Amino acid sequence: MVEIEVCVGSSCFLRGSEEVVKAFQQLIEDKCPGKAVLKGSFCMGQCTAGVTIKIQGRQFSCVTPEDVPALFEEHILPYIGG
Numbered sequence: 001m002v003e004i005e006v007c008v009g010s011s012c013f014l015r016g017s018e019e020v021v022k023a024f025q026q027l028i029e030d031k032c033p034g035k036a037v038l039k040g041s042f043c044m045g046q047c048t049a050g051v052t053i054k055i056q057g058r059q060f061s062c063v064t065p066e067d068v069p070a071l072f073e074e075h076i077l078p079y080i081g082g
């Protein structure tokens with residue numbers, strides 16, 4: 001099970017973390033239902049760097065919904081054998 005954490009702290013929330021969550025949710029449903037889990041997280045200490053997420057504990061900043069498909073391909077699908 002791949003774990004994706006999206007910061008929903010106030011700064012990331014204002015920068016659109018909800019849209020990032022939705023983008024991940026959609027891809028999980030389409031490509032690997034039940035194989036990745038999405039969690040909200042408190043502030044990750046990168047508030048000035050845009051929406052911050054972690055995939056399997058690895059942190060990424062400045063994430064936009066447009067970045068989600070590439071992150072998914074590169075950092076999630078390989079872990080679940082997709």
Ligand code: FES
Pocket residue numbers: 007008009010011012013042043044045046047051052
């Ligand atoms: S609010 Fe997201 S890193 Fe601080």
